[in-house]
Amino acid sequence: MADELTPETPEEEQPKKTHKQRKNGLYPGVSDELAENMRTGWADTELHGLEPVAQAAHTAARRAALSARFPGERLVVPAGRLKTRSNDTEYPFRAATEYAYLTGDQTENGVLVLEPAGESGHTAALYLLPRSDRENGEFWLSGQGELWVGRRHSLAEAEQLLGLPVKDVRTVADELKEATGPVRVVRGHDPVVEAALTDKVTGERDEELRVYLSEARAVKDAFEIGELQKAVDSTVRGFEDVVKVLDKAEATSERYIEGTFFLRARVEGNDVGYGSICAAGAHACTLHWVRNDGAVRSGDLLLLDAGVETHTLYTADVTRTLPINGRYSEIQRKIYDAVYEAQEAGIAAVKPGAKFRDFHDASQHVLAEKLVEWGLLEGPVERVLELGLQRRWTLHGTGHMLGMDVHDCAAARTEAYVDGTLEPGMCLTVEPGLYFQADDLTVPEEYRGIGVRIEDDILVTEDGNRNLSAGLPRQADEVEAWMAALKG
Ligand code: GLY
Numbered sequence: 110m111a112d113e114l115t116p117e118t119p120e121e122e123q124p125k126k127t128h129k130q131r132k133n134g135l136y137p138g139v140s141d142e143l144a145e146n147m148r149t150g151w152a153d154t155e156l157h158g159l160e161p162v163a164q165a166a167h168t169a170a171r172r173a174a175l176s177a178r179f180p181g182e183r184l185v186v187p188a189g190r191l192k193t194r195s196n197d198t199e200y201p202f203r204a205a206t207e208y209a210y211l212t213g214d215q216t217e218n219g220v221l222v223l224e225p226a227g228e229s230g231h232t233a234a235l236y237l238l239p240r241s242d243r244e245n246g247e248f249w250l251s252g253q254g255e256l257w258v259g260r261r262h263s264l265a266e267a268e269q270l271l272g273l274p275v276k277d278v279r280t281v282a283d284e285l286k287e288a289t290g291p292v293r294v295v296r297g298h299d300p301v302v303e304a305a306l307t308d309k310v311t312g313e314r315d316e317e318l319r320v321y322l323s324e325a326r327a328v329k330d331a332f333e334i335g336e337l338q339k340a341v342d343s344t345v346r347g348f349e350d351v352v353k354v355l356d357k358a359e360a361t362s363e364r365y366i367e368g369t370f371f372l373r374a375r376v377e378g379n380d381v382g383y384g385s386i387c388a389a390g391a392h393a394c395t396l397h398w399v400r401n402d403g404a405v406r407s408g409d410l411l412l413l414d415a416g417v418e419t420h421t422l423y424t425a426d427v428t429r430t431l432p433i434n435g436r437y438s439e440i441q442r443k444i445y446d447a448v449y450e451a452q453e454a455g456i457a458a459v460k461p462g463a464k465f466r467d468f469h470d471a472s473q474h475v476l477a478e479k480l481v482e483w484g485l486l487e488g489p490v491e492r493v494l495e496l497g498l499q500r501r502w503t504l505h506g507t508g509h510m511l512g513m514d515v516h517d518c519a520a521a522r523t524e525a526y527v528d529g530t531l532e533p534g535m536c537l538t539v540e541p542g543l544y545f546q547a548d549d550l551t552v553p554e555e556y557r558g559i560g561v562r563i564e565d566d567i568l569v570t571e572d573g574n575r576n577l578s579a580g581l582p583r584q585a586d587e588v589e590a591w592m593a594a595l596k597g
């Protein structure tokens with residue numbers, strides 16, 4: 110749609126324009142009569158008595174914990190800004206995880222500020238763009254006007270929904286410039302906010318805030334666990350969708366699989382939580398295969414690694430490696446069964462009190478044993494593991510924290526994550542794999558071009574773990590039976 114009336118300056122940075130100024134050329138092509146006509150005749154659509162969003166109680170508790178960690182300091186957490194794709198077209202917006210975690214909001218340009226109040230504690234305020242002004246014409250003459258982008262919540266509505274005071278974002282940069290006392294900001298999302306704070310913050314102190322917010326997300330609350338289960342349940346349905354259309358993918362390409370899963374993600378959730386890996390045949394050996402433009406052939410395996418992100422931004426991260434024609438060949442099954450056994454050992458090692466590394470070690474041990482048994486590596490297994498020789502074919506770590514980010518808690522300190530201890534409420538993936546590159550001359554030819562990964566989303570519980578993605582079969586016979594039933 111042509112948008113020739115859109116001014117180039119973002120709305121919140123524009124001075125209020127009078128009708129006369131517009132007439133004098135700021136909005137060429139708008140007559141006095143049209144401007145006057147567009148000012149009036151609109152119903153009042155303000156909403157009253159809104160219920161808070163489901164996560165509002167949880168976001169308040171998260172802000173309280175953040176406040177206790179940084180007493181007396183102003184804390185600034187931006188949502189991020191739209192990123193231009195070309196001209197007046199933007200990439201889809203996805204709010205910064207830290208911002209959504211603390212507010213429950215996902216609006217571009219939003220800013221959460223925790224202002225110190227007295228000796229301890231903070232007053233939280235959220236800064237958002239108000240509804241478009243009808244008087245000055247911005248609602249239809251600005252690119253971010255509601256006529257173009259859709260109705261926003263008024264600030265009063267946002268207060269009711271999110272459960273904290275909401276102010277006009279057009280004042281936030283000036284308020285931050287004038288702020289006194291120590292300040293920390295979550296960097297990397299909003300250059301305007303960062304520019305306003307440039308002489309008040311340090312990289313080291315801001316990093317402490319980012320690390321805190323990463324570590325705070327390691328243990329999920331009841332709301333988050335529910336959302337993760339929803340993400341997984343939609344993902345299970347997305348995998349079922351894919352199995353049902355494998356014949357269409359064979360007639361086209363891996364893109365048919367990507368598009369099929371994406372449809373489920375967009376209809377039931379917000380998006381996919383990361384670029385879907387739809388890797389048929391030897392593409393399974395390319396760990397981040399997201400081009401998804403290859404052929405889908407009967408007799409090959411399909412490694413599908415995909416996850417639905419919910420409307421509240423929690424994502425699943427699930428992989429299944431499926432025989433495209435419904436039956437694993439002998440060599441495919443041998444490799445698949447080894448990965449399955451490694452995953453079983455890994456999942457069994459997920460329990461409260463275990464070290465985060467334990468499930469990785471358990472899976473790697475099984476894979477090293479298999480590689481020695483198959484004659485691909487010289488034993489003993491302990492020597493293989495000590496030298497890491499199995500890694501030519503296992504390639505990656507066995508799992509990671511999962512939550513609002515697919516690789517959640519990524520800024521956590523080593524001692525709080527990789528060298529840390531599992532606790533109830535943590536959610537992580539267990540995803541061993543074996544990958545024999547098509548050009549790997551060190552393995553017999555029959556192995557080449559086969560890649561297998563099995564990935565599940567595992568919640569640490571009080572007495573062990575729960576596999577959130579148990580709705581998708583993993584054992585080879587069960588996978589074949591499941592596929593046969595779906596294909597009808
Ligand atoms: N899908 C990315 C991963 O498995 O970590």
Ligand code: MN
Binds near residue numbers: 426508509538540564
């Ligand atoms: Mn993963």
Ligand code: MN
Binds near residue numbers: 414415427428564
């Ligand atoms: Mn994955």
